[in-house]
Amino acid sequence: MSHGHRHDDGCCGGAAGRVEAAVARMKEKSLRVTAPRLKLLRVLAESAQPLSAEDVHRLAGQGALDLVTAYRSLSAMEEAGVVQRHPMERGRTLYALASGHHHHHVVCRRCGRIERLPGCDTSRVEAAALARGYADLTHVMEFYGVCPDCAAHG
Amino acid sequence: MSHGHRHDDGCCGGAAGRVEAAVARMKEKSLRVTAPRLKLLRVLAESAQPLSAEDVHRLAGQGALDLVTAYRSLSAMEEAGVVQRHPMERGRTLYALASGHHHHHVVCRRCGRIERLPGCDTSRVEAAALARGYADLTHVMEFYGVCPDCAAHG
DNA sequence: ATGTCTGCAAATCCTTTGCATTTTA
DNA sequence: TAAAATGCAAAGGATTTGCAGACAT
Numbered sequence: 272m273s274h275g276h277r278h279d280d281g282c283c284g285g286a287a288g289r290v291e292a293a294v295a296r297m298k299e300k301s302l303r304v305t306a307p308r309l310k311l312l313r314v315l316a317e318s319a320q321p322l323s324a325e326d327v328h329r330l331a332g333q334g335a336l337d338l339v340t341a342y343r344s345l346s347a348m349e350e351a352g353v354v355q356r357h358p359m360e361r362g363r364t365l366y367a368l369a370s371g372h373h374h375h376h377v378v379c380r381r382c383g384r385i386e387r388l389p390g391c392d393t394s395r396v397e398a399a400a401l402a403r404g405y406a407d408l409t410h411v412m413e414f415y416g417v418c419p420d421c422a423a424h425g
Numbered sequence: 426m427s428h429g430h431r432h433d434d435g436c437c438g439g440a441a442g443r444v445e446a447a448v449a450r451m452k453e454k455s456l457r458v459t460a461p462r463l464k465l466l467r468v469l470a471e472s473a474q475p476l477s478a479e480d481v482h483r484l485a486g487q488g489a490l491d492l493v494t495a496y497r498s499l500s501a502m503e504e505a506g507v508v509q510r511h512p513m514e515r516g517r518t519l520y521a522l523a524s525g526h527h528h529h530h531v532v533c534r535r536c537g538r539i540e541r542l543p544g545c546d547t548s549r550v551e552a553a554a555l556a557r558g559y560a561d562l563t564h565v566m567e568f569y570g571v572c573p574d575c576a577a578h579g
Numbered sequence: 580a581t582g583t584c585t586g587c588a589a590a591t592c593c594t595t596t597g598c599a600t601t602t603t604a
Numbered sequence: 605t606a607a608a609a610t611g612c613a614a615a616g617g618a619t620t621t622g623c624a625g626a627c628a629t
Binding site: 422 | 512513516518529533540542544546547548549551553557558559560561563564565566567568569570571572576
Binding site: 302303305307308336337338339340343344347361362 | 586593
């Protein structure tokens with residue numbers, strides 16, 4: 272599972288490959304693979320940005336999956352490590368397929384556009400948490416700023 | 426403004442001192458200092474943990490400030506840099522007095538307890554955002570884990 | 580077969596808005 | 605006294621819950 276030719280997406284594998292990987296992971300975790308969930312995965316895989324449950328529901332199209340199902344599935348998949356949660360400002364939560372590579376995002380405060388940022392060095396802060404005896408650590412990190420476009424004409 | 430003897434809180438100044446500093450900052454930003462806002466600041470200053478608007482409202486006690494006022498004041502103070510926002514999982518937002526020292530927190534997934542972590546090295550990721558032309562950057566970072574107590578008897 | 584997932588409806592939680600009144604600077 | 609802040613009531617948006625029927629394993 273690696274270095275296929277790249278299609279339209281920047282990361283390893285392509286949308287189809289990432290859906291496949293997600294399905295494999297779901298089976299490992301004995302989550303059931305259903306039509307609505309497959310559609311949900313495809314929508315996520317084809318998106319360049321993290322999506323809200325509502326985004327997923329809308330993009331999936333007419334009758335593909337109920338909004339409530341989107342919420343429940345995303346939640347289940349998050350626990351299984353299939354998708355990654357991105358809590359945003361103002362209480363909204365976005366989800367993205369969990370890529371092998373841990374990363375974060377910048378969000379434009381004006382237009383809301385979201386870009387992926389490579390790398391993540393949180394080892395120092397993480398070490399502090401470990402030193403306090405916390406186990407099983409995860410973290411959430413989002414950056415906010417004004418994107419070049421908005422700074423120019425906004 | 427420094428090294429007084431420490432009282433019950435770990436950081437510089439003590440609750441009273443921190444309220445004073447917050448008030449000073451409010452005046453700088455021409456925010457009006459009212460009774461409800463003072464109470465709000467005291468509640469925050471006396472808390473070891475970041476609080477939600479509802480926490481503040483409840484802890485302020487009978488008739489001290491309306492819940493809506495808590496929301497509005499916290500929001501205004503956040504823009505003024507008097508308090509710091511901490512978006513948490515599940516869409517809740519907590520607030521704490523903005524201390525001079527930038528920092529983050531660990532949240533126990535089991536009992537919900539929150540501890541402060543010193544330091545923050547996000548320069549590498551931040552640099553990536555700057556390189557993409559984003560300006561006026563801020564960020565949000567929260568750690569989640571299982572605290573020693575919960576790991577032991579939980 | 581059986582435990583899981585789904586859709587629909589309704590509920591809940593958190594936060595914001597509108598407006599008349601009070602308060603601060 | 606002019607601008608800002610407050611309280612109350614009501615609206616709003618996002619997410620969750622209950623339950624009967626449909627579905628994957």
